Amino acid sequence: FWQHFNDEMRERFNEVAYNAWFKNTKPISYDENSRELKIAVQNPVAKGYWEKNLSSQLIQSAYGYAGIELLPTFQIEGDTSPERIVTPEPRYKIEEKISNRNEFTKNLRLNENYTFDNFVQGEGNKLAAGAALAVADSPGSFYNPLFIFGGVGLGKTHLMQAIGHQMLAERPNAKVVYIQSETFVNDFINSIKNKTQDKFREKYRTCDLLLVDDIQFFAKKEGIQEEFFHTFETLYNDQKQIVMTSDRLPTEIPDLSERLVSRFTWGLQVEITPPDLETRIAILSKKAEADGLTIDENTLDYIASQVDTNIRELEGALVKVQAHATIEKEDINVNLAREALTDLKLVQKNRGLQISKIQEVVANYFQTSTAELKGKKRVRQIVIPRQIAMYLSRELTDSSLPKIGQEFGGKDHTTVMHAYEKIDRQIKTDSEIKSAVFDLRQLLTH
Ligand code: ADP
Numbered sequence: 001f002w003q004h005f006n007d008e009m010r011e012r013f014n015e016v017a018y019n020a021w022f023k024n025t026k027p028i029s030y031d032e033n034s035r036e037l038k039i040a041v042q043n044p045v046a047k048g049y050w051e052k053n054l055s056s057q058l059i060q061s062a063y064g065y066a067g068i069e070l071l072p073t074f075q076i077e078g079d080t081s082p083e084r085i086v087t088p089e090p091r092y093k094i095e096e097k098i099s100n101r102n103e104f105t106k107n108l109r110l111n112e113n114y115t116f117d118n119f120v121q122g123e124g125n126k127l128a129a130g131a132a133l134a135v136a137d138s139p140g141s142f143y144n145p146l147f148i149f150g151g152v153g154l155g156k157t158h159l160m161q162a163i164g165h166q167m168l169a170e171r172p173n174a175k176v177v178y179i180q181s182e183t184f185v186n187d188f189i190n191s192i193k194n195k196t197q198d199k200f201r202e203k204y205r206t207c208d209l210l211l212v213d214d215i216q217f218f219a220k221k222e223g224i225q226e227e228f229f230h231t232f233e234t235l236y237n238d239q240k241q242i243v244m245t246s247d248r249l250p251t252e253i254p255d256l257s258e259r260l261v262s263r264f265t266w267g268l269q270v271e272i273t274p275p276d277l278e279t280r281i282a283i284l285s286k287k288a289e290a291d292g293l294t295i296d297e298n299t300l301d302y303i304a305s306q307v308d309t310n311i312r313e314l315e316g317a318l319v320k321v322q323a324h325a326t327i328e329k330e331d332i333n334v335n336l337a338r339e340a341l342t343d344l345k346l347v348q349k350n351r352g353l354q355i356s357k358i359q360e361v362v363a364n365y366f367q368t369s370t371a372e373l374k375g376k377k378r379v380r381q382i383v384i385p386r387q388i389a390m391y392l393s394r395e396l397t398d399s400s401l402p403k404i405g406q407e408f409g410g411k412d413h414t415t416v417m418h419a420y421e422k423i424d425r426q427i428k429t430d431s432e433i434k435s436a437v438f439d440l441r442q443l444l445t446h
């Protein structure tokens with residue numbers, strides 16, 4: 001199978017790329033129980049590229065060609081002749097700190113890229129970035145709590161985690177907690193079930209820095225709000241720093257208790273707004289540089305002008321252009337970028353498209369009801385339409401997985417992920433599903 005995959009890839013890549021990623025890469029062992037396939041790669045760059053770009057293809061190909069499920073892991077060995085390998089400067093120094101993490105933060109997962117160094121400041125996020133820097137410098141003393149709000153993909157999570165990184169870099173013993181608000185909810189519920197409330201409280205009420213992401217999910221959850229209120233009070237009185245993000249102002253979160261709304265206004269509430277063109281170009285150019293890509297100004301300008309509201313999409317656009325260049329074996333220029341981004345335009349054009357509309361059209365098409373799509377029945381006649389509707393919601397709107405889950409009767413985001421991946425696979429193998437998705441896409445986008 002390895003040979004087959006190599007041949008497949010040799011077709012796809014040009015010679016330089018093929019040699020770089022495959023020539024000195026070989027499988028070393030496969031464990032039938034854990035499905036782990038250990039692969040030796042030549043250098044850190046190759047490791048990074050495999051992890052980021054090739055492992056998913058390997059998984060798919062192994063499954064499609066030989067019916068094997070595998071989980072590739074990579075280790076660096078082999079040819080390391082120094083003159084041919086350009087080891088990049090470590091991009092994110094912060095990572096080293098993880099090894100010296102204290103007992104409290106050893107399970108803390110921060111995205112290593114989300115540092116202040118990697119955050120481009122510009123119109124739209126200057127204030128928020130300034131406030132975040134101030135808080136990281138002197139936590140608990142002013143701007144407490146810091147409340148960062150704004151639309152999807154504008155850098156709220158990035159900034160929030162940057163505060164965590166910075167604090168740990170300066171004070172490795174600091175007790176930092178970062179959580180998605182849903183995790184707080186789940187932890188709390190589990191702590192009641194398992195009678196471990198003391199442990200729960202200890203974790204949240206004794207930290208030095210509490211970062212709660214997307215707090216709008218506390219909407220309408222009274223018990224959680226009550227618990228969070230006490231967490232907040234304890235931390236605040238101990239002059240510990242609290243930082244929250246949300247897609248909207250506290251006053252706009254449905255049924256958020258009065259006392260929380262008022263607590264949240266004690267500190268600073270700062271909005272992040274969409275970046276202007278100049279900032280978008282600066283962000284793109286930083287990402288391109290980090291990925292080792294050379295892209296001329298016109299092309300950067302073109303890509304930045306195509307995506308105007310959401311930085312995550314902007315990054316996605318760059319990845320698309322890069323992938324297109326690899327597949328087409330061409331250099332990156334404006335024409336190539338234009339080709340690569342045609343379907344992105346479709347998403348943008350459909351921005352107004354609502355998940356409810358998708359559900360309606362899908363329900364109609366399969367002669368079922370939107371209630372069934374949102375329900376829990378697991379019979380095939382409903383499961384397939386439901387998964388297709390989730391798939392299309394992911395493809396045609398910019399809603400997050402949790403948001404889609406919510407719209408489908410409060411399902412977990414992993415359910416949506418699973419549905420998406422399943423349909424994505426079946427489109428390639430099952431002609432009925434393929435044509436249904438094709439028809440529905442037509443119906444929804446024309
Ligand atoms: P949000 O939490 O607001 O939805 P994220 O923080 O997840 O957005 O940001 C989305 C992506 O955009 C992340 O990959 C992040 O690194 C990147 N990003 C956002 N703002 C900036 C910025 N000012 N400079 C560099 N990258 C940014």
Ligand code: MG
Nearest residue numbers: 156157158213
């Ligand atoms: Mg976020």
